[in-house]
Amino acid sequence: MAQVTVNIDGKAYRMACEAGQEDHLFSLAAKFDSYIFNLREQFGEIGDLRLTVMAGIMIMDELSDLQAKLDADSAELTRLRGEAETAGETRAAHDDQVAEALESLAGRISTLAKKVSGAEK
Numbered sequence: 121m122a123q124v125t126v127n128i129d130g131k132a133y134r135m136a137c138e139a140g141q142e143d144h145l146f147s148l149a150a151k152f153d154s155y156i157f158n159l160r161e162q163f164g165e166i167g168d169l170r171l172t173v174m175a176g177i178m179i180m181d182e183l184s185d186l187q188a189k190l191d192a193d194s195a196e197l198t199r200l201r202g203e204a205e206t207a208g209e210t211r212a213a214h215d216d217q218v219a220e221a222l223e224s225l226a227g228r229i230s231t232l233a234k235k236v237s238g239a240e241k
Contacts, residue, residue, distance in 0.1 A: 122136065122139045122141070122142050124145055124146065126146060128153045129156045129157070129160070129168065152175060155175035156171050156172070159171050159174050
């Protein structure tokens with residue numbers, strides 16, 4: 121387990137993470153720090169705990185919006201897959217009909233050719 125120190129709102133926090141995840145943890149901490157910084161800029165000194173709670177709620181709001189978008193995109197993907205499957209089935213049925221029509225036409229042409237051939241003799 122790796123140990124890193126991240127800075128949020130000018131304070132150092134020592135944290136553990138899986139080996140190889142250090143840069144990711146630094147990135148997450150920097151993003152969270154930017155939320156705290158922006159809130160402090162907007163509201164001034166309202167207390168660390170309150171700023172942290174507000175930042176957490178803002179992040180959860182973004183997560184909720186992203187989850188709703190993901191759910192909508194997933195539903196759209198499912199709908200499109202269904203349409204593609206239906207279109208594929210329709211095309212296969214159409215291809216079968218065309219093949220049957222061509223076979224029938226080939227048989228009729230063969231019959232006509234035999235008749236023409238017999239009439240020429």
